[in-house]
Ligand code: ADP
């Protein structure tokens with residue numbers, strides 16, 4: 277039971293030591309916990325691994341009644357509850373995976389005051405029975421985990437979260453704590469307004485993860501590049517590799533195994549038992565690599581993940597930061613490595629164009645992609661760019677790829693003009709649109725079968741770009757896309773002009789570009 281505030285603070289430390297076995301609070305945990313124990317509302321923005329769980333678990337143990345935790349991570353509830361029970365915490369959960377009998381049992385425990393924590397899937401609250409059940413018990417607090425799910429402009433919106441505004445209407449005296457690891461200012465604002473938490477105290481931790489080295493490389497042969505990374509820097513380390521499709525998850529896992537790296541696949545297409553087995557192995561074994569779609573990792577607490585690799589471009593900076601944040605929770609040096617190429621941009625544009633939902637939704641997805649591309653093509657410190665995205669200022673980190681081997685910039689105006697005029701000519705003179713491959717073949721003066729078939733060697737622009745190599749041209753296309761000076765559309769990734777392209781063509785705008793610093797990066801690493 278709660279006594280005075282001073283006593284409550286002491287009690288919180290005692291619970292930290294006695295129940296969780298930790299010596300001291302981290303960061304602002306103490307402040308947050310004291311505030312919530314005292315009955316205040318809190319909005320907590322803290323990066324993955326920052327220690328959000330204790331911020332509601334301890335107040336639930338200190339305050340009288342049951343702490344009700346709303347979480348979308350249904351697949352993890354059993355694990356979370358088991359872990360708490362192993363510590364002697366009386367925890368239970370209610371979600372759609374349970375049968376009636378299991379649910380009844382938990383409900384009875386709740387009503388009898390035999391629970392400290394009750395995990396609840398958000399959709400449960402739309403069932404009037406659940407609401408009535410909560411009414412009949414004593415609630416110490418509501419914790420809204422993964423609170424960014426309430427933000428329609430965020431990257432992980434869940435409609436069920438919108439209904440959570442009812443918590444305050446229905447139980448105005450119960451304190452609420454909303455927590456998230458992904459918070460741009462826009463998302464933060466939406467959490468505050470949608471949950472009606474303007475009067476809450478807001479705890480915004482630094483999102484910096486200084487022990488993670490951020491690196492973004494041009495994608496050539498992703499599987500081989502990954503293997504090189506593992507062999508050179510992370511042999512025998514635990515890691516997570518993210519791929520966009522199930523097929524590439526399977527292929528990549530097999531490729532690693534064939535090359536002597538212990539790896540397992542994880543995606544929604546595997547049967548539940550295999551998935552659970554692979555997840556359990558990852559948590560238990562040392563040095564296993566999980567190759568996964570983004571379905572993997574949310575809420576997974578493995579402190580010694582030494583690297584997170586992305587073989588496909590993530591859809592948003594928020595998602596990327598959350599995924600890379602799963603590396604190095606123990607504070608030891610870790611790597612976040614991303615390989616991205618032109619094809620990623622084409623593929624994602626295609627997905628956006630074909631996505632369900634209205635124009636606003638597509639614009640939102642498009643904005644997320646643009647921010648991700650800008651991060652990839654930046655010549656500035658990756659960390660500065662990442663933190664700026666979350667509204668936090670910082671100086672160059674000295675530990676990311678662009679800090680260690682600053683990319684040189686070059687004036688790409690002329691190549692940009694050449695490329696854009698090729699796109700214009702094809703369209704104006706021939707009424708044709710083509711993808712990057714054909715445009716580059718034309719620029720480089722290659723008489724491929726397809727060039728001859730379309731008579732493209734007769735164009736005046738044929739061969740005007742022989743001064744650059746193919747990889748450089750692909751870089752030009754990528755950067756024009758990232759800068760909004762070129763766009764891709766349709767199923768075949770055809771290139772089209774944007775409104776801003778005209779300025780480049782008319783010579784009114786310069787186009788600075790980044791030179792891939794491959795040699796420089798190797799030199800820097802050899803020195804280090
Ligand atoms: P988040 O939910 O913010 O990603 P968690 O709550 O899962 O982070 O905590 C990350 C890890 O840090 C967990 O292993 C947790 O037990 C540990 N941890 C949290 N707070 C402390 C603390 N005060 N002292 C030591 N370890 C802590």
Ligand code: ZN
Nearest residue numbers: 657673676679
């Ligand atoms: Zn840096």
